Every structure is written in C-alpha cells, then in structure tokens.
Amino acid sequence: MPATVIDEPLAVLFVLDDGSRWTAALDGLPNPALARDLAQGMAANARPHGGIGAMSTAEDYAVGLRQMVIKLSEAGFTGTAAELTRPKLVQLWMASSWINESRQRLTLKGFDSVTGALDPEVRAYLTGRQVQTRKATHQYQAYTDGEWERLEAACRKVVDESWSQQKGMLSAAGEGADPRVSRVHSEANIAWLMLREGPLTFEGGYRELFHGSRSADSTENFHRNVGKRVTKVRDGLFPTRHVQIAHALLFGVYTGVVPDGINDLGLGDVEWTGDASALLTYFKGRTSRESVSISRQAVRLLERWLEVSSELRRLAPAELQGQLWISASTSGVVGPPPKSTIQNKFGLAQGLVGDAGTPLPIHRGRIRATYNERLARRGWTGRVTIDPNHSARTEGDHYVTPTNPAQLDAIESVIEDGQADVMRKSLTPVVLSSEKAAAFAEGFPEEVKRLGLDTAAIAELVGGERDVFTAACADQLAGVHGPAGQPCPARPWVCLLCPLAVFMPRHAANLLRLNAYFSRQFLQMPTENFLRVFGPYADRLNNEILPKFSDGAKAEGELEVSNDDSELPLRPEEGTL
Numbered sequence: 001m002p003a004t005v006i007d008e009p010l011a012v013l014f015v016l017d018d019g020s021r022w023t024a025a026l027d028g029l030p031n032p033a034l035a036r037d038l039a040q041g042m043a044a045n046a047r048p049h050g051g052i053g054a055m056s057t058a059e060d061y062a063v064g065l066r067q068m069v070i071k072l073s074e075a076g077f078t079g080t081a082a083e084l085t086r087p088k089l090v091q092l093w094m095a096s097s098w099i100n101e102s103r104q105r106l107t108l109k110g111f112d113s114v115t116g117a118l119d120p121e122v123r124a125y126l127t128g129r130q131v132q133t134r135k136a137t138h139q140y141q142a143y144t145d146g147e148w149e150r151l152e153a154a155c156r157k158v159v160d161e162s163w164s165q166q167k168g169m170l171s172a173a174g175e176g177a178d179p180r181v182s183r184v185h186s187e188a189n190i191a192w193l194m195l196r197e198g199p200l201t202f203e204g205g206y207r208e209l210f211h212g213s214r215s216a217d218s219t220e221n222f223h224r225n226v227g228k229r230v231t232k233v234r235d236g237l238f239p240t241r242h243v244q245i246a247h248a249l250l251f252g253v254y255t256g257v258v259p260d261g262i263n264d265l266g267l268g269d270v271e272w273t274g275d276a277s278a279l280l281t282y283f284k285g286r287t288s289r290e291s292v293s294i295s296r297q298a299v300r301l302l303e304r305w306l307e308v309s310s311e312l313r314r315l316a317p318a319e320l321q322g323q324l325w326i327s328a329s330t331s332g333v334v335g336p337p338p339k340s341t342i343q344n345k346f347g348l349a350q351g352l353v354g355d356a357g358t359p360l361p362i363h364r365g366r367i368r369a370t371y372n373e374r375l376a377r378r379g380w381t382g383r384v385t386i387d388p389n390h391s392a393r394t395e396g397d398h399y400v401t402p403t404n405p406a407q408l409d410a411i412e413s414v415i416e417d418g419q420a421d422v423m424r425k426s427l428t429p430v431v432l433s434s435e436k437a438a439a440f441a442e443g444f445p446e447e448v449k450r451l452g453l454d455t456a457a458i459a460e461l462v463g464g465e466r467d468v469f470t471a472a473c474a475d476q477l478a479g480v481h482g483p484a485g486q487p488c489p490a491r492p493w494v495c496l497l498c499p500l501a502v503f504m505p506r507h508a509a510n511l512l513r514l515n516a517y518f519s520r521q522f523l524q525m526p527t528e529n530f531l532r533v534f535g536p537y538a539d540r541l542n543n544e545i546l547p548k549f550s551d552g553a554k555a556e557g558e559l560e561v562s563n564d565d566s567e568l569p570l571r572p573e574e575g576t577l
Contacts, residue, residue: 003046005039012043012062017053024062030073037081038065041111050110056260064103068092081108082117086125098132105130140369144355148370151360152253154350158246159304162239166308169236180209185226190233198315199238199328202227238312238328241337245346247305248325248336252364254298256371256572257282259364261290263336265324270302273487278302291569293489368572375573429496429540431503431548432462461502468492469510469569471501492569493518493537496545508549508557515541516563520576 004013009027016022024042029035042061047053052061071092077084093101105126112118118126143151169191176192179185193200193209200206206226239247252262261282271279278299281291294302305324313321316333320326325336337343343362352360453461453474461472468476469492478500481490493514495501503511518538522530546554561567565575 002048003043003052005036005043007036010035010039012039012058014046014052014055014058016055016058017047020055022055022058024058024065026062026065029066029069031069031078033080034072034077035065035069037111037115037117038068038107040114041081041107041109044110044114045106049113050106054260054264060099061103061107064100065107067096067100068104068107071095081111082115082119084108084122085119086121089122089125090131093131096132098130101130101132140363140365142370142373143366147354147360148253148374150352151362151367152250154347154352155246155250155253158243158350159250159301162243162246162308163304165236166311169233170311173237185229187229187233190226190229191237194233194237195311199234199312199332200230201234201330202230206230234328239309239326241327241329241334241342242346242349243308244325244327245337245343247301247308249343249346249362249364249367251298251301251305252367253371254301255280255292255294256368256375257292258368258572262364263325266322267324268322269324276300277486277489290566292571372573429501429503429545429548431545432505462504464506467507468495470495470514471498471503471507473498474500474502491574493534493541496537496540503545503548505549505553508553509560511541511546511549512554512557512561513567515546516561517565517568517576520563520565524576 002015005011006013006023009025010029010032011026012024014022014024026035026039042052042065044050045052045061052058072088075088075091077088093104096104108118108122109126112123112126169187172188173191173195176186176188176190177184179189179193182189190206193206197205197209200209248262251257252259255262257280265280265282269281271281273279273293276296276299278294279291280294309326312326312328312333316326320333320335323335326333328334343364344359347360347362352362354360457474460466461474464472466472466474466476468488473488473495476488477485478488479485480498480500481488481494490498492510496514515538518534518541521534522538525533
C-alpha cells in the first residue's frame with residue numbers, strides 16, 4: 001500500500017514514488033478522534049489515488065492536518081470529521097491560506113472516499129469553489145548574462161579548489177601515521193585518522209581519542225593549534241556544505257533539471273550509457289518520473305563529484321550512502337540542505353552580486369528558467385538565409401557549393417545519408433496483433449530477413465526483452481540514429497518512423513500517450529513549426545500504426561492515459577506545461 005495509518009502512536013507511513021519511506025507523526029494533537037479521521041484522508045491522497053508522491057508534499061499535507069486540528073480545537077470543536085459543518089469549515093478557511101485550504105479540502109475528500117461519513121452538506125460544499133483565492137503566480141525571472149556568468153564562475157572555482165585540496169590532503173594522509181600512537185598532531189596524521197574514523201571535529205570526537213595521552217603542550221595551545229588543523233583537514237578531505245552546494249548548483253546550470261529533481265537524486269538514478277554520456281532519471285514534484293540525457297559537461301561534473309564524495313560516502317551511514325548529494329558537517333555526514341537560505345549564504349561567502357551591485361539571491365528555480373531561456377536563444381530563429389538581402393540560391397552558391405574534391409565527397413555523403421533516411425521512413429510499419437514469435441516469423445518473412453533476426457532474437461523482440469518506450473527495437477545498438485555500438489539516443493517519437501521498430505498490443509498505452517502529447521503540442525505551437533517538428537511522426541501514428549490495433553487494445557490503453565507529460569520520458573524543454 002502507498003500509505004498506511006498507524007494507530008499507536010498516531011502516524012501515517014508513506015511509500016513514496018522513489019521507493020523511500022516517510023512517516024508523518026500525528027500524535028499529541030488536542031483532538032485525537034479528528035486527527036485519526038484526517039489521517040485516513042491524508043493516506044487516501046497518496047499516489048496513485050492522490051497527489052502525495054514526494055516527501056516534501058507529504059510534509060506539507062501533514063502540516064496542514066495539524067493546523068486544522070489545532071485551529072478547530074481552539075475554536076471549540078471537539079467532534080470527529082463526520083460532525084464537521086459547513087459554517088465551521090468556512091470560519092476555519094476564512095483565516096487560512098489558499099494552499100492550506102486546498103490540502104485540507106483534499107484530506108477531507110480522501111476521508112469521505114474511504115468512509116463516506118461526511119455530512120452531505122459538507123460533501124457538496126467541498127465540490128465548490130474555495131474560500132481563499134489563489135494569488136497569481138509569476139514565472140521565475142531568468143538571470144542576466146552577467147549574473148549567470150558570475151554564478152557559474154563562482155561554482156566552478158569552488159569545485160576546482162575542492163578537487164585540488166582533496167588531492168593534496170589524500171596525498172598527505174598516505175604519508176601519515178596514527179597520531180594516537182605517535183602523539184604528533186600533524187595534518188598528515190590527522191588526515192590518516194579521519195580516513196578511518198570519519199569527519200571528526202575537535203570537540204566532537206577528536207580530543208576524546210587522546211584523553212590522558214596528550215603531549216607536553218599546554219591545554220590552551222592544544223585546543224588552539226590542533227583544533228585549527230582538525231578543521232582544515234576535515235574541510236579538505238571531505239566535501240563541506242558549500243562544496244556540495246557548488247556542485248549541485250553547477251549541475252543545475254549544465255542540465256536545467258528541476259530543483260526538487262536534483263535534490264532527491266540517488267546513485268541509482270544515473271545510468272551510464274558511454275564514456276561521456278549518461279541518462280538521468282529524477283522525480284518532478286508536480287508530475288512523476290522523468291528522464292533526460294545529460295550533456296558532456298554535466299557528465300564530467302558528476303564524475304568529479306562522485307570522486308570527491310567517495311571517501312565520505314564510504315564512511316556515511318547506510319541510509320545516506322545511496323544519496324547523490326552528501327556532505328560533512330559538525331554533526332557528521334548529512335544529506336542535501338533542506339532550505340534555500342543555505343544557498344544564499346553560499347552566494348554571500350563567494351561575494352556574488354547582481355548587476356545592480358547588491359547580493360545576488362540564488363534560487364534554483366531561476367537557474368532552470370535561465371537554462372531554458374538560453375536554450376531558446378540558441379534555437380532556430382525562423383531565418384532562411386544568412387544575409388536577408390540574399391536569395392536562397394545566392395546563399396547556396398556562396399556558402400554551400402563545394403570547391404574541392406574533399407568537400408564534394410562530404411556533400412555527396414550527406415545526400416546519400418538523407419536519401420537512405422527517406423527510404424527507411426517510407427517502409428511500412430510492422431504492427432503485430434499477436435505477441436507470439438511464430439506469428440511474427442510467418443507474417444513478416446521479409447522483415448525478419450531485412451532485420452537479420454534469428455529465432456532467439458525474434459523471441460526476445462516479441463517477448464518484451466527489447467522494448468523501448470514506444471515499441472520493441474530489433475537492435476538498439478545498430479547506430480541508425482546515433483553512434484553504432486552505443487544505445488540509441490533518439491527521442492520516443494522517432495521510433496514511429498524507424499525501420500527497426502515493431503509495434504505490439506502492449507505498446508498501445510504508450511502510443512496513445514504519444515498521440516495525446518502531439519495534440520497538446522499542436523495547440524501550443526505554430527502550425528508550421530508543429531508540422532516541421534512532429535508532423536511526419538503524428539501522421540504515421542494516426543494513419544498507419546494506431547488503425548492496425550484492435551478496438552479492445554486501444555480501449556484498454558486509453559484507461560492508462562492521463563493526458564499530461566508525467567508519463568512521457570521528456571527533456572525539460574519538451575514539456576507542454
């Protein structure tokens with residue numbers, strides 16, 4: 001079950017989208033009976049039935065529940081949820097915020113869906129408009145080019161310095177010895193000890209290791225000199241909060257991934273697809289699981305971070321070893337910082353200022369907005385020619401006409417590749433009505449010969465072992481849309497025109513999701529742009545693939561389609577929000 005109510009003490013245990021567990025403690029409230037009813041309602045809002053799928057969302061619902069019980073108790077209400085009245089709820093929500101009212105309404109609806117115990121007047125009231133009006137939201141403002149460059153440079157500086165400092169400290173540790181034996185508190189010896197005992201502070205563990213065995217140094221000198229060395233070694237050997245923040249911010253600069261997606265990343269969310277490529281899977285709070293192929297810069301940064309944090313990860317508790325972002329603090333090993341104020345402290349420490357000369361606020365929502373804005377600036381602008389005073393023919397004569405044999409060979413190679421691509425796209429799509437190897441071999445002998453499939457390969461193809469999002473792929477390493485020998489990097493809709501794709505009834509739901517995505521893109525894109533980008537794929541899907549599926553397969557698939565981007569493996573810039 002995605003959520004379970006625990007009675008003693010009262011709590012709700014959630015199993016979140018990323019597989020982790022989180023418990024909302026609800027004991028100690030002034031009206032235990034009402035709290036128990038609302039706990040049922042909150043549990044009913046866990047995915048897939050409601051919107052609670054991330055820890056931050058569950059925390060917000062829990063806060064709203066506690067506030068509701070406390071406020072109603074202060075107003076003199078001592079009954080259960082079934083005894084709530086419309087006037088009592090209006091009185092509560094008149095003094096509340098829009099977001100709290102929204103969550104509390106959903107909690108009550110969840111309770112009613114489980115028990116059916118709400119007063120009919122209250123049930124009808126919950127279907128109407130909220131008391132509070134939602135304030136207009138504004139898009140995050142992108143950083144200016146100067147601010148963006150200063151932010152990236154500051155993060156890059158911290159990343160490079162931490163790398164250099166750790167290398168030096170690890171080298172020193174290799175020459176050190178146990179200071180508990182030698183009683184010499186050099187940086188090399190302290191580093192040797194911390195690689196075995198963890199990120200110690202002077203007062204929080206290091207001094208106790210030498211109780212009764214200090215040298216002739218006075219206590220004051222021991223505290224002052226050795227304490228400074230302990231701090232320097234710890235900060236050089238293990239990533240600090242600021243070092244971790246610098247890596248995470250720079251990762252956002254390079255990828256444009258949503259802030260909560262970056263914060264919740266685990267080691268298992270990174271799939272290495274080559275020496276300089278990786279597929280990142282993350283959870284977006286408002287939707288669900290998303291994937292993106294990250295750039296070479298982001299891959300190199302990720303590799304650097306994994307190396308910098310490797311020594312600390314080895315010493316981290318079991319619950320933190322799988323998290324991507326960890327750091328050393330005075331309390332030990334911790335995960336990513338929970339509040340954005342830490343990021344602003346990082347900005348102040350680095351002396352970051354905006355164009356107006358004031359301290360630059362660091363907000364990862366603005367980093368994502370800037371990434372998307374700069375991406376749009378690099379895109380096609382609608383111009384057909386380089387010089388608007390030239391015709392396309394003149395431009396071609398000036399800039400495209402080959403002038404030597406090498407250029408001529410290159411141009412002919414491009415033309416041949418284009419012609420081959422057109423011929424591949426003209427092939428009739430392979431759509432099976434039966435997921436049986438024998439049916440495929442008998443019904444499509446020419447396709448079997450063209451694809452070079454043997455009996456074992458056919459069994460894997462129709463059995464689901466070679467499935468991608470849209471279809472079954474005869475060979476993902478064939479290099480049709482990317483380098484041969486490496487996983488195909490093509491977007492999901494490219495499979496619709498790929499000669500290696502085989503479509504079967506089990507793919508109906510994803511094909512219908514893709515069809516709904518095309519419809520949403522058509523509504524928000526100029527017709528000319530849509531036809532250029534998605535037109536051939538939408539035409540193939542609607543006219544050649546979906547009509548070959550049975551009505552039963554399509555009807556069953558439509559039940560799984562939610563008509564939003566949450567179920568599609570899209571990059572941030574491809575969404576239809």
